[in-house]
Amino acid sequence: MSTETIDSPPPTTAGVTRRNVIKGLGATLGLAAYAKAIAPLTEWKESTTVDEFLQQHYKELSAVDLQIVLSRLEREAKKEYGVDVHITDIKAQPGVKFGYALNLSVCNGCRKCAEACHIENNHDRGSNNSYIRVFEMSRGSMDMEKGNANYEHPVKQPDKFYLPVQCQQCEHPPCVDVCPVEATWKEPDGIVVVDYNWCIGCRYCEAACPYHARRFNWEKPQIAAHEINPEQSYLSNRIRPQGVMEKCTFCLHRTRAGRLPACLEACPTGARVFGNLLDPKSEIRWVLENKRIFILKEDLGLKPQFFYFFDV
């Protein structure tokens, strides 16, 4: 029986076989899926110039190439956001290693620091993005995972304390270890930076960071022209492209010029202390030597350059 079925001729002779129909259907579906799959690429291509595509890694750019890149980025900002921005590349100073300390006894959770970061670093307005997340914590726990960052009631609540968390600029940053393309690294002054034009947006670093300090640009940042901070730098607050990671840089465009970070200047309680860890006369050193210091997730051994302290 079975041999007879196989050997029997096909029921039709006009070329419309069952096999051909399935083949055609398969090919159509395949093509459609392919077209759908590459659709984002065609959209994305419009915003990526050849120059940008061919740009070298930040560390491999010569001084001349870097200038070309900076002026190209300024032109792009003008075209896309309608603002004359000034993008510099300010380098780490020798003999400086930045440290930051925050007084948990006085922080009142007002989130003015997060707002200052939002404005200073040209964050996307719609998402209220900021490099600082303030956790409302219950007394008796120092576990940031149990904190609530989404509070709306008046602060400070009497039975709570407030834990602002931003990049801790680890001595052994796990986010740098996991980056598959070396788009992020630790600078000589201790700041962990990202080359936004080299980042492929895989978000490994976001997953690796135990402080949840990295942010992803899901969408192209939307900022009104008059709200854009025009004083920008390549490694910090220039407007990021879509699809790349970003993080707190201790406002390196300010701090490498000797100025205080924006979140410190905005703090209405004076909870923040910033300075050079290598200068024994600095305020930050006084705090480290005289206050009770708490290091967030110290057991991970990442050696943050961010310290929390309490008034005694």
Next chain:
Amino acid sequence: MELRVLPARITSTTVTFPSRHLLPFAALVLVLTSVGILLAQAPGTKIPAAIEAAAVPTDLPTKYRPGPPTPRVRTNEKDVQGNGVTASCVTCHSTAKPNPQTRSAADLQQFHQGLKIQHGRLSCLSCHNDRDYNTLRLADGAPVAFPDVMTLCAQCHGQKWRDYTHGAHGGMNGFWDQTRGERLRNNCVNCHDAHVPAQPQVLPVLPPRDRISVMPKSSPEH
């Protein structure tokens, strides 16, 4: 292998080109001698001031926001333009006899009504000077001007004053690196109301809208 090759190479170089090794030494000796001669010829030569200044950077000043000026009290009177008339403290207090029993505005029959005082167990005359109401007084009775109020606060708040002088308390603006810029520091009363020094409750700004901070309400705590 390497150990045996290396000395052989060095020996051969030394033997073949002795002058190449001596040349830097000779140059050094020459330079040192000429510098020595120059210095001997001009013993009074001074390092230019610009270089000296660059080598030892001097800190730019820390400035302090002054305390409020000597206050004036609002009255119910209006002037011809319709602006409220204010009076100096001494307008009334030069004739009214000070009463050390008064602990708060609630004890008063008139004036300063509604003034809230929540500052430990202090009374009015703990800080206000009953000999000259245009000034404040320290614990030893010495007058202190209103803009210099920090001296007064520091009498009791020694630990805060210690932290403040070390830059660990109090807001500031400007430069962390004072070789490159000035710093402006807040005064006690820029942030604290002297009568109610505890920070009032405020509404937080910039609520987060990212998916990590904003957890669904039903998510269980672990």
